[in-house]
Amino acid sequence: MKVNPAYNTREKLLELYNKPLLELVFEAATVHRQYHNPREVQMSSLLSIKTGGCPEDCGYCPQAARYHTDVEAHKLMTVESVVEQAQNAKANGSSRLCMGAAWREVRDNRDFDSVVEMVQAVNDLDMEVCCTLGMLNEDQALRLKKAGLFAYNHNLDSSRDFYKDIISTREYDDRLNTIENARKAGITVCSGGIIGMGEAVEDRIGLLLSYMEMETPPDSIPINALVAVEGTPLEDQKPVEQWEMIRMVATTRIAFPQSVVRLSAGRTKMNMEGQALCFMAGAGSIFAGDKLLTTPNPEFNEDKAMFEILGLVPKEAFADGEKPVSEPDPIIEARKEKDRLRAIQLEEAKAKGFEPRKITVQ
Ligand code: SF4
Numbered sequence: 001m002k003v004n005p006a007y008n009t010r011e012k013l014l015e016l017y018n019k020p021l022l023e024l025v026f027e028a029a030t031v032h033r034q035y036h037n038p039r040e041v042q043m044s045s046l047l048s049i050k051t052g053g054c055p056e057d058c059g060y061c062p063q064a065a066r067y068h069t070d071v072e073a074h075k076l077m078t079v080e081s082v083v084e085q086a087q088n089a090k091a092n093g094s095s096r097l098c099m100g101a102a103w104r105e106v107r108d109n110r111d112f113d114s115v116v117e118m119v120q121a122v123n124d125l126d127m128e129v130c131c132t133l134g135m136l137n138e139d140q141a142l143r144l145k146k147a148g149l150f151a152y153n154h155n156l157d158s159s160r161d162f163y164k165d166i167i168s169t170r171e172y173d174d175r176l177n178t179i180e181n182a183r184k185a186g187i188t189v190c191s192g193g194i195i196g197m198g199e200a201v202e203d204r205i206g207l208l209l210s211y212m213e214m215e216t217p218p219d220s221i222p223i224n225a226l227v228a229v230e231g232t233p234l235e236d237q238k239p240v241e242q243w244e245m246i247r248m249v250a251t252t253r254i255a256f257p258q259s260v261v262r263l264s265a266g267r268t269k270m271n272m273e274g275q276a277l278c279f280m281a282g283a284g285s286i287f288a289g290d291k292l293l294t295t296p297n298p299e300f301n302e303d304k305a306m307f308e309i310l311g312l313v314p315k316e317a318f319a320d321g322e323k324p325v326s327e328p329d330p331i332i333e334a335r336k337e338k339d340r341l342r343a344i345q346l347e348e349a350k351a352k353g354f355e356p357r358k359i360t361v362q
Pocket residue numbers: 054055056057058061062063064101102103104134
């Protein structure tokens with residue numbers, strides 16, 4: 001049951017969300033146990049592969065170039081350094097690596113070629129690979145799928161109505177299109193929202209309704225609490241109470257029984273008891289590692305201690321779907337061949353005493 005028919009209207013979802021908290025958690029825990037192993041929680045790592053300088057205006061985001069925050073812009077990481085970070089994350093128990101680039105959209109250029117190589121390389125490490133790269137067309141989605149991409153993250157953030165108060169540089173429908181493109185390519189969809197941006201409870205319900213209206217709801221639904229960063233338009237937002245996170249996680253769990261509900265940003269403001277209630281209510285994943293793109297997150301060691309106390313175990317990679325096969329990418333293969341020929345020509349030229357920079361490849 002991908003969508004719970006008992007809660008498929010705004011009114012029913014709102015009633016569910018507002019239930020006495022412990023009743024809600026109990027119902028969510030019951031649903032969770034029907035579809036998931038409650039002891040397993042996936043540890044995922046989120047790596048910012050290209051930081052800052054983004055042309056978009058998402059009001060919560062310190063990576064938007066127009067806001068004056070402490071985030072330093074960095075160009076795309078190398079494939080080698082991504083692999084190193086992935087190995088480290090895997091050694092610390094992560095079974096999924098999510099690579100985030102602060103782009104408006106994917107462009108068909110060298111940087112995208114590098115991301116394709118990163119996907120291949122991390123998939124080869126037997127980790128689930130997820131990317132969040134902004135808007136994506138069907139061809140790009142297919143290219144990533146063939147490289148071995150397991151999931152694509154593209155959040156709707158909030159309800160269609162409230163979205164306009166937070167982002168003006170792209171439409172809600174643009175986001176839905178990208179999600180659709182990932183879905184068509186056979187990539188699993190990770191899409192969720194942020195609470196604590198000044199939205200009403202009705203907007204949180206509106207977000208869930210947007211997912212209910214999809215032909216297939218997201219395979220993963222991350223629930224984030226806003227991390228208010230100085231210099232962004234939302235810098236003065238009060239932190240959300242952890243009870244609100246628990247409510248949102250539980251409601252999402254009940255509404256989408258088969259999806260993985262991900263307890264994502266904002267965990268540093270929660271104590272272990274609050275997180276425990278989220279796991280009880282169906283959160284099946286956390287982000288591990290001391291950074292969530294650019295904002296703080298609990299250290300690997302803190303989470304290991306929490307897992308031990310709560311009797312949780314890290315979920316293995318590909319427990320919810322087969323490992324994708326990485327196929328050779330024609331663009332990368334052609335480039336490698338060109339590089340190979342160039343190296344040969346350079347050697348030949350050197351042997352003849354020519355200057356290397358005068359050589360061109362036909
Ligand atoms: S959330 Fe993504 S798209 Fe929006 S400003 Fe930040 S990096 Fe850019």
